[in-house]
Amino acid sequence: MLGCCIPRDPSKQTNKLINEALERDRKEMNSESKLLLLGAGESGKSTVVKQM
Numbered sequence: 001m002l003g004c005c006i007p008r009d010p011s012k013q014t015n016k017l018i019n020e021a022l023e024r025d026r027k028e029m030n031s032e033s034k035l036l037l038l039g040a041g042e043s044g045k046s047t048v049v050k051q052m
Contacts, residue, residue, distance in 0.1 A: 037049070
């Protein structure tokens with residue numbers, strides 16, 4: 001009856017919370033894209049960024 005209100009093993013709950021946070025971060029990283037624009041000055045790099 002003890003485990004009804006209080007988790008029996010706090011390390012399992014901590015591990016579960018950490019794993020859930022890692023999974024959220026992994027999904028967020030997979031949905032994020034980065035773009036490196038290279039070019040000389042006045043070649044339109046800022047214009048491309050503004051149009052996105």
